[in-house]
Amino acid sequence: MWQALYDELRDLRFVVIAIALDKSADDARPWIEKAAPTYPVLIDTQHVVADLYNIVNVPTALWIDERGRIVRPNDVVFGTDTFKHITNLESARPLAAVRAWARGETSGFAASETRGLQTLPTALDQQARAEFGLAEWLARHGARDAAERHFVRAGELAPHDFTIRRGSMPIRGIDPMGPQFREMLQAWVGGGRPYYRPLPDTRG
């Protein structure tokens, strides 16, 4: 999905790092093999990166500069317009911003702006992540019923965290595109809450 962007910008000391929040490498494998990316695609079955960066849905992108500093916090960025009819989010502006940043035409956000745009985790978010962590471990060790209790609890604690609510579905034997997902989405969006929360500003 990001290969064209990477090919275009790689000579500018720019890299794409994609992180798959999937239940197993095998779940992500068909997508990765089809795209045959030359940038790193990493597998995060235990949601290590979701925990570190307070990521609550996919796709979530952020910019990290040459010194390892976050210069644009979590944002919703699609690499193509394949799902635009559903998401109402187009890819052109955010990708133009990435290009401008990679070329040095812009420098990302200032520290104070970045902090202002960050969403920091709450105690409930972190309790939910602990419940998810336990559930994922229990599921991996064959304790399905116990795992289910904690997946459900995690989703109740952080109902906005779809890496938990939707991301746990494949582990629990639920179709993440199926009726249970659509019902969950409808209840969420019907309450006036957006499923995707892009940053208010897509300035490059």
Place this chain on the structure above:
Amino acid sequence: MFTIIEGGGERRVDARVEDGRVQLTADALREALGWELHDGTLCNDTMCVPLPAGSRLGEGGVFDLGEVAATLDRPLALDAEAGAAFVGVSAGERAQALGSLIAPDFTLSDLAGRPHMLSSYRGRKVFMVAWASW
């Protein structure tokens, strides 16, 4: 035996489970989480945390896992029946790290099993994107 999962690792230790509470010995606490009690202070290799006033943690050589987690401000998910608990990282610690704007480091593997450390990409601009097959 009881499994305590923390910081990407897991330890199986002796524990007594009573009314849904998990009680560890001092040895089990040290083995599972690396903390020891000294003069009213819980310490690990790098820091010490004083017990709150009135705490009975460690009395009679018994450490309640829930109280340990609360004292350390760590979220705890526990399933006494299944014999496992997960000790997470607090919102405060995560917020402080993110607020510093220094990108939290991690190591994850690609499909071929090759590990990649985020910080090894220093010197390049990184567009990091989380996705999933779902």
